[in-house]
Amino acid sequence: MAEITPIPLRELTTLRTGAAPERMLEAHTVPELIDALQQTWARGDEWFVLGGGSNLFAGDVPFDGTVIRVLTSGVEELPSPHEGRVRLRVQAGHSWDELVAYAVERGYAGIEAMSGIPGTVGGAPVQNIGAYGQEIQETLVEVELIDEDAIGPITVPAEELGLGFRTSVLKHHYGSAPDRRAVILSVTLDLAATGSEGRVIRGEQLRRALGLEDHAPVPLPWVRERILATRAAKGMLLDDADPDTHSAGSFFQNAIVSERVARSLPAECPRWPVEPDLDTVTVIPLAVYGGVMPTPIVREAEVKVSAAWLIEHAGIRKGFKLPRSRASVSTKHALALTNRGGATAAEVSELARFIQSRVHAEFGLLLQPEPVLVDVEL
Incomplete structure (x- = not known):
């Protein structure tokens, strides 16, 4: 561990905003x-x-506290208890996309659709990252983490992380503290060992993205190449020369609403069903069981609707910016708010609030920010 002269966060974040914190440590x-x-x-x-x-x-x-840079790296291959699979234990500071490249090169399937997502492996479960219908929760086995003020690290199975749509018990949601204050040290994934044969793509969202019409196996490197090209076309691959990539990715989450609310939106608004939990088990202690099962609670189904569509149809076009602002909507993707050069956090916040107000006025939905906000108000 080394204490270093604090580096401005605008130099360490892809949105390129933020002053230097009071104190900064590095851990390799x-x-x-x-x-x-x-x-x-x-x-x-x-x-x-x-x-x-x-x-x-x-x-x-300036953040009035300590920022700890996680610079650990390394991938360890482990046997899987499931035939035809392999486990990877990966250090938290390892680049997520470098991990995907590692897996694809060796024919390990399950994360290839998440090619090109920036950030580190340790941040992936916190956000429950996903793309084109594939999410890390599908392959995540466990994490090693340390809780705040704990004596040492522990191993926590994936099912205890409260993984949901772009969330977990570890995530700092806007306006609230995480349910569990802890830091991930390593992540273990269980992947299918497909070798050079490739795999059959079954997810409809990924099939559409890849333009697949039949169900023949496709090579993992081909999938990765197509996903990277798609992300690049949307300005979602980091490029110093392209201001459209100077962003935090999708700034707003796709909205999760009830079927009733979804029906109130225009029919052309893209939407996807949120899969119900079909394996829910009701446990009744024998000491209180009276011989009658309780009436099941019927919950209205939920639907995910496209935030990008809502933004564009609220009158906010790609490339939109407020007068004299150095922040703008990406020219390639309506969900990304970009720093066109020297934009302050205040300028980005002003643009975000304007977009929220327009979508709310038009459709009655308040879009929620996806990034973690530090000393920023919307």
Whole structure:
């Protein structure tokens, strides 16, 4: 662990906003990361960890606390208890896209549709990242983490992380604290070992993205290549020369609404069903069982609707910006708010609030930000 001269967060985040924090530490190994966290907790500092900086929107006022940069890396292959599969244990600071490239090169399937997503492996479960119908929760086995003020790390199975649509119990949601204050040290995934034969793509969202018409197996490198090209066309692959990529990715989450609300939206608004939990088990202790099963609670089905469509049909076009602002909507993707060069957090916030107000006025929905906000108000 090393304490360094604090670096402005605008130099470490893809949205390129944020002042230098009061204190900054770097950790290149797991012991260094644990030591940095425990030292920070003992001081009583406000704190957060920083990986790739791709899902962070930092304010213009210096963060009054400690930022810990997670720079650990490494992939360990482990046997899987399931035939035809392999497990990868990956350090939290490892680049997510480098992990995807590693898996694809070796014929390990299950994360190829998430090619090109920026950030680190440790941040992936926090956000429950996903793309084209594929999410990390489908392959995540467990994480090694350390809870705030804990003596040491523990291993936590994926089912205890509260994984949902772009969320987990570890995520800082706008306006609220996470349910569990902890830092991921490593992540273990269970992937299908397909070799060079490729795999049959079954997810409809991914099939549409790839332009597939039949159900023949396709090579993983081909899938990755097509996904990277699609993301690049939308300005979602980092490129210093392209201001459309100077963003935090999708700034607003696709809205999750009830079927009733979805029916009130225009029919042409893209929507996808949120899969119900068909395996829910009701456990009744024998001591209180009276011989009658309780009446099941019927919940209205939920639907995911396209935030990009809502934004564009509220009159906010690609490339839109407010007068004299250096922040704008991407010219390639309506969900990305971009820094066109020297934009402050205040300018990005102003644009975000304007978009929220237009969508709310037009459709009655309040879009929620997807990045973690530090010293920023919307």
